[in-house]
Amino acid sequence: MTVLLVAHGTRNPHGVALIGDLAAAMRDRLAEHVAVSFVDVLGPSPSEALAGQGPDPVTVVPAFLGRGYHVRRDLPEYLGRRGVPPTRVTDSLGPSCEVIAALADRLHRAGRRAGDAVVLAAAGSSDPTSHQDVESVAAALALVLGAPVEVAFAAPSAKAPQYPAVSDAVARLRRRHARVSVASHLLAPGLFQTRLEHSGADVVAAPLGLHPLIVERACALARCTVPVAG
Template structure:
């Protein structure tokens, strides 16, 4: 179960993740979205009509994981479900972050901005800050947390563009996002020297007909 996006590349990528799970686990895998588009989690479960394991495709334990998904699963008439943990924070998420930064051309000494979607949920914010602390140790550089969509209830966390403008020297933006979409576009417009691709964007997915490869970020003034 993923968030949802109007970006067709992002939607296709979630489909790719489902296919990869299907191949690795040798089980049926369906996709549902909690926002923007459907089917919703409750709609998908109603169609399956059998005991199901729900995998929240989210990088932290925010509102959608702790409230939206349980609310859908509690609706009457649905089959019994088991729910896994969200994808992060985890060692695998940290390793993917470092890989994406290195792939983008990060150099030793670059400052790093960890850019997340944004949330007013304290647990989601704590998860992002934990990832930033651990990432700082892995890349041996300061890591600033920023939100693509800052919440007024979390005023101490700047937008990505603000965080980049406050940072001296070369700045690399680490995308704490799962798929391309509106928030990734905001990262590309932040003015950073370089930006990493979303977490789940494998190089071969860019070969899909109609896919749009990431564009280079403009030079900083």
């Protein structure tokens, strides 16, 4: 089995390294070749990474926390190009039970206290499917924490005015709560995580990255024998 892990892409070297480390962790668990590609910012693209792979089918795992534009539009476009071998595309990393549990654990380890106001900080999108996904994650996380969870974006969109910037959400919640904790609905460090860390919150969780549950989810997707439609 050949596995291709597809991520967004970032200019931050730590973010790029994390995707490579995730692929390496999958490789160790699966005992299979796991390659890496990116849909934006840097290469190789999925079609470039798959060039010359031969006729055997490849399992493509989208390293995204939601089913937004990159998963539903960009990835199929790359995989449909001439010369790309047959692929089986799995579901994305999230939304999933593993992502919810990892978010709660990251918050706990960062120092979140009972009674803290909680913000679920996503990257940001104008895509309605992404909005549905992040809202479902916020609702599930609220059940786990036993506290309300508000959604905010690291990069707010004018097309989604219902989601404030993380710093604005923190400032507003600060007026009603003594402390504010931010759950990072991000996979890797980079510009967006830096914005969360500068949001003024008392607690900012680390990106989900190499959390054992995220590695577990990625490997489970790679092993899955039933394709999931994008």
